[in-house]
Amino acid sequence: MTARSGIGIDVHPLVAGRPLILGGFIVPFEKGLAGHSDGDVLIHAVIDAVLGGAGLGDIGSHFPSTDARYKGIASAVMLREVLRLANNSGWKTTYVDATIVAERPMLSPFMGQIKAALAQSLDAGPDGLNLKAKTTDGLGFLGRGEGIAALAIATLERT
Numbered sequence: 001m002t003a004r005s006g007i008g009i010d011v012h013p014l015v016a017g018r019p020l021i022l023g024g025f026i027v028p029f030e031k032g033l034a035g036h037s038d039g040d041v042l043i044h045a046v047i048d049a050v051l052g053g054a055g056l057g058d059i060g061s062h063f064p065s066t067d068a069r070y071k072g073i074a075s076a077v078m079l080r081e082v083l084r085l086a087n088n089s090g091w092k093t094t095y096v097d098a099t100i101v102a103e104r105p106m107l108s109p110f111m112g113q114i115k116a117a118l119a120q121s122l123d124a125g126p127d128g129l130n131l132k133a134k135t136t137d138g139l140g141f142l143g144r145g146e147g148i149a150a151l152a153i154a155t156l157e158r159t
């Protein structure tokens, strides 16, 4: 097999007193995502997608939230480590498609910067990443702004 895909999903609560980091970019907002790491829900979904495609388990098995070493860690650092692990297993990530689900803040003004930051961490060219933002039209915990979710699918090719 020369190509495989993996999926990822993540959700984090929005809380006061934290920066909102998506794809490694700090989005101006009065709340941020809680989490053991920097709470970057987008990168966490991408990490699980890459690990899935490489057949390497999930983010929790590589970066346990009980491990003090990963407290406050930049998720972009975790992503780089996961890309390295996938490469060592013979899989190069060639394409990622991801969706952020957030009612607030309105992400459209920042999508270019979020995409550029994530593309840099992925080592992806302009054609290697697609990024989308959705709301739930006010429905559910995401619609009430209690958190932000992200979904991702990664394509990996044999090196």
Ligand code: MG
Pocket (backbone or CB within 6 Å): 010, 011, 012, 035, 039, 040, 041, 044
């Ligand atoms: Mg997470």
